[in-house]
Every structure is written in C-alpha cells, then in structure tokens.
Amino acid sequence: MTRGTQPHPLVVTLVLDDDTTARFEAERTALFPAGRTKVGAHLTLFHAVPGERLDLVRAQVAEQARRAPFTLPVTEVMALGKGAAYRLDSPDLVALHADLQRAWWDDLTRQDRQPLRPHVTVQNKVDADVARATVDRLRADFTPFTATGEALAVWRYVGGPWEPVERYAFAPPAP
Template sequence: MPGPPSEPLVVTLLLDDAAQQRFDRLRAQHFPAERNHLAAHVTLFHAVPGEHLDAVRADLAAAAERPAFDVDVTGVRFLGRGVAYSLRSAEVAAVRGGLAAAWQPWLTPQDRQRHAPHVTVQNKVQPAVARALHERLLAGFVPWTVHARGLGLWRYLGGPWEPVAEAPFR
C-alpha cells in the first residue's frame, strides 16, 4: 500500500548493478543490522515534500533525458560515527543543481546545503569502530569508476523507504 502523500520524498542516483552489489556487501558487513533498512544509496535530496509528487516525478523524467554517465569513487570519508565512499561527477552536480533550482522553494535546509555525493557503508556506530573501519578501507583504497544508470524516487516511511519510481538515463 503506498505511503500517504504527506510523507517526504527521497531522490537518489541509481548505480549500475556491479557497483550496487559492491556497496550493498560493504553496507551489510559494516552497518548495524538493526538499523540497516535500506540498500546502499547515493542520496541527492533527503526530504522533498510529498505533496509535490507529480511535479517531482515529471522533473526527474526530464532530468533523465540525458545519456548515462560515469561517476568517480574518489576516497573514503570518516563521518564521526560512520564511513562513506566519496563520489565525484560533474554530471551528478549538474543534474542535482538543475533539480535544486526547480525545487528551491520546497527544499529543507539540509537539501539546500552544498551537496557532497557519497555512499554510506557504516553509520550510527561508536567513533572508535568507525575510525578503525575508515583506516582499514583507506589503507586499501584505489579509486574506481561506477556507472550512473538513472534517478530513483522513494517515499520516506520513518526508516524504510518505499520505491515510487525510477527515471533511467538514456
């Protein structure tokens, strides 16, 4: 049953299957199991008001009218109580920037901040546990490239997310 229209919407960048599986494995290994309700993801917007669903869906479809592109995995970030992989892509910045401009009146303070794309593989752990994982992942880190395949739209349900739509890139 679909979530109520008032529940916020989450917008993500969808990655190729191999990248998704790699990040999902890391998340399954290192994210506290009782808090791991989601697959690994690249959040572009955390809380777009749910009442704008039709406009958001249309804007995502328009934004996806572009060729798919590569995204560089550039490093490992220490988050204090977790660890994430940093991503960089001019195309991600352009897609997100265009959507942010269109949705500016609706955006929360968090979604108005400078965007630093990443995939969180650990969160909500003790700082010492996070630091140990960060050091371990950093020691073996070699940059690589993943492929962005589209945009995902989800309804936030207080922990889990409900899939709403996908907008694949050309």
C-alpha cells in the first residue's frame, strides 16, 4: 500500500468496450517482448496522481463517470520510437481529461500536465528497427474503427503491476 512513507501513486485509465480491449490485448500479447508487459491493454489518462489524494480522486472520477458511454474513433497506427500504438480521437475524452487535469493540477507530474494524446500501446521496449517494421505492418492492414469508452478506472501503481482500486461505469444521471 505504501512506498516508504508515501502511498503508491494512482493511475487513472479509460476502460474501452470488451471487443476493442480484446483486440488490443491480443496484439500486446503478440508484440510485446515476453515478460515486459505488467498490465493489460489500457488507455492511460493520468500516470501518477499522488496516492494520498485517493479520496479526492475517487470522488472526482465518480463525478466524471456521470455521463453516457461515448465513441472514440481509432484513427491510425502511430510510431512510438521503440513501439507502436493506436491513436484514438475523442473530444469527449479530451474534455473529461481537461476537467480532471484542472482539478488536480497542483498535484500532477510534468507528464500528467501535458495535453492528452489518447492512444493504446500495443508494442513497446523493442529495438527501433523492430518497432518500425511493426508500425509498417500494422499500417498496411489498418482500417479505422470505432471503440466505446465505457468506464473510468483507478489503480495503484506498485512498482510494475497495477492493483485495481475501483471501476466507475459511465451512467448518465437520472432525469
């Protein structure tokens, strides 16, 4: 639960629909070097919110989940230098991220203060030549498709694997 005297940092992700998650997970299994992936396919919104802010994070993530699920076009394969990812495009997700970013600004790392570039990594930690070949192969077969954002999830980063804290399914407020 803690790292020294500080609680483990929190990771906040967007949960995608089951079919999209299964597709990305199958690609990660095939493309990541053996033993190098500690978590499943995911779209990270925040990488390291201070763990001592858990109560605030849970309350604000729950509030953001008071919305209908929304679509995210998967628009292209992108190169990561030593990996490959799929870019997703969603004004709804960018707005959701910006709301949380404003609320947590003083506690965020430099990485988490950056504008959101939604993507799901399917390969990382390989030689640049291997990554380029993967990107070329994925691009050759790529057809844009649409994913659905179904929930937000909060995790604890425990030095590699993540421990789930809570999942917040999207559900619009009752009229």
